[in-house]
Amino acid sequence: AQKVTQAQTEISVVEKEDVTLDCVYETRDTTYYLFWYKQPPSGELVFLIRRNSFDEQNEISGRYSWNFQKSTSSFNFTITASQVVDSAVYFCALSEANSGGSNYKLTFGKGTLLTVNP
Amino acid sequence: EAGVAQSPRYKIIEKRQSVAFWCNPISGHATLYWYQQILGQGPKLLIQFQNNGVVDDSQLPKDRFSAERLKGVDSTLKIQPAKLEDSAVYLCASSLGRVERGARENIQYFGAGTRLSVL
Numbered sequence: 001a002q003k004v005t006q007a008q009t010e011i012s013v014v015e016k017e018d019v020t021l022d023c024v025y026e027t028r029d030t031t032y033y034l035f036w037y038k039q040p041p042s043g044e045l046v047f048l049i050r051r052n053s054f055d056e057q058n059e060i061s062g063r064y065s066w067n068f069q070k071s072t073s074s075f076n077f078t079i080t081a082s083q084v085v086d087s088a089v090y091f092c093a094l095s096e097a098n099s100g101g102s103n104y105k106l107t108f109g110k111g112t113l114l115t116v117n118p
Numbered sequence: 119e120a121g122v123a124q125s126p127r128y129k130i131i132e133k134r135q136s137v138a139f140w141c142n143p144i145s146g147h148a149t150l151y152w153y154q155q156i157l158g159q160g161p162k163l164l165i166q167f168q169n170n171g172v173v174d175d176s177q178l179p180k181d182r183f184s185a186e187r188l189k190g191v192d193s194t195l196k197i198q199p200a201k202l203e204d205s206a207v208y209l210c211a212s213s214l215g216r217v218e219r220g221a222r223e224n225i226q227y228f229g230a231g232t233r234l235s236v237l
Binding site: 004033035037042043044045046047050091093095104105106108109110111 | 151158159160161162163166174207209211224225226227228229230231233
């Protein structure tokens with residue numbers, strides 16, 4: 001069974017600090033996908049990134065970066081120079097690739113509430 | 119490109135009443151999902167459609183919940199009768215619908231959700 005653990009329930013930082021959100025996953029499949037979503041107070045889940053299990057390259061997008069390590073089953077997310085607008089709940093999610101290509105539901109962690117104070 | 123549309127945004131009902139939620143996915147997206155998100159938790163899949171067929175409804179409480187996607191586009195999720203524990207945000211998501219190595223077709227895009235309060 002798939003499982004995603006986000007051990008940090010809440011994080012509070014001051015603007016311009018760097019912050020890392022942790023994500024640890026469990027799966028028996030060799031082919032799977034990992035995601036990060038942002039959920040601002042408005043409620044809509046906003047897609048941030050997807051990685052597949054064959055690609056362990058780290059990725060950087062502006063102030064966001066992701067560190068994928070299969071050896072520790074982790075997919076951590078770092079925000080550099082945080083801003084007030086980064087305040088939201090962040091979810092890590094796992095999807096296993098069904099061989100039929102039709103069933104790839106997301107299993108979400110419980111989320112981390114990030115508060116960036118001015 | 120328009121995103122996933124959901125209505126209503128908020129709904130307050132009393133227990134044992136019925137309620138329905140509507141979702142219009144992104145144009146061209148074959149796969150549609152309904153998730154339930156209880157306060158303080160991550161979303162949990164209720165049902166997944168591929169076009170107008172059900173792919174996975176293993177976590178749908180079928181004694182009270184039902185969903186349909188008759189023409190393979192819009193979808194409706196119904197609760198009848200509602201219980202107090204059904205209070206949650208109901209999220210609809212859609213994706214293109216095929217999983218291929220390196221493709222982006224399994225990325226799910228979410229609507230703003232419907233916040234249901236059962237009193």
